[in-house]
Amino acid sequence: MPERVHERGPEREPEQEDAAGPGGERGGLLRAFGLAEVYNPSMVPTLQPGDQLVVQYGAVVRPGDVVVLRHPFRQDLLIVKRAVERRDGGWWVRGDNPYVENDSREFGTVPDELVVARAWARVRPPRGIQRSPRAALSWALSAVRPVRPDRSLSRRLRAR
Template sequence: MAALRRRDTDAGPEPVVRTGGGLVPIGVVDVDGPSMVPTLYPGDRVVVRYGARVRPGAVLLVRHPMRQDLLVVKRAAELRSKGWWLLSDNQFLGNDSRDFGAVPPELVLGRVLARVSPSVGWLAPAGWLERALCRWPLGRVPGLAARFGVFRRLSPEL
C-alpha cells in the first residue's frame, strides 16, 4: 500500500489516502482536523467509495477548489448550478462552501461509506433506509437516525 500525506495549515481535514490495486474503487482515508465533528474526529479512519453516486446529505471526499492538492471531507448539502454545496458538520468552523463556493462535480472524488476506526459507524445509509429513519415511527426514536449516519441541517446556509 502506498500512502500520500498532504499538509495544510488550516483546520480542515487532512487525509492520508491508502489505495490498493483491486478492482473495486474503494480506499481508506485518515481524517485530520475538527471540521466534521461530531460525525468524524481527527484520527478517524474512513472507507471511501470512489466514483459513487452523490446525493444531498452524503459525506464526500473532494479536492479543495482553491488548492487541488488538498483533499477535504465535507457533507453535500445540495446540488446547485455550479456544483455541490458542501458544509462542515462543525458549524463553528469555516473552510466549506460558505468560504469557497460550490465545488464542481469533477472535483468530487468519492463518497464516505463508513468509519472503521476507532469505532465502527455507518455514514452512508441507502436512500430508502434514510427516508424510513426520518419518518414516523422510527423518526421519533432519539438518536436512531444519527446512529445510521443520517444528518440533516435546517438550512444549507447555516
C-alpha cells in the same frame, strides 16, 4: 486552521487536509475503495480527528452524504465535508462543526470533478492499549460505524 486529508490508494495525492486517503490495489473492486484519515475538527461531532473513513471512489453522491473532495482553491489538498445540495456549478458542501467555516460559505459551490469519493464507514482508532478482552470487544463493537447521510441538514440549510 486549514483542514487536511491524507489518502492512500489508487490516486496518490501530494498533500491533503481533512482526511487521509485510499488504500487499495490497482484493479477490480479494491481500486474503487480506500481509506481516508480525518485530521481536523470540521466534521465534529460526526467525525473526530484521527478517525479513518472507508471511501468509495466515483460513487454517486446524494444530498446529506459525507464526501472527500479537492479544495477548490488548492486542489492538492483533500477535505471532508457533507454534500448539502446540488446547485448550478456543483455541490454546496458544509462541515458539521458550526465553528469551522472552511466550506462552501467560504469558497462557493464545488464542481463535480473535484468530488473524489463518498464515505461509507467510520473506523475510530483505539484510545490507548486494550488490556482486557472485554475492553477490546467494547472498542470493536463501537469502532466501526456507517457514515449515515444527514438528510435533514439540506432541508435545514435551505430553510434559512
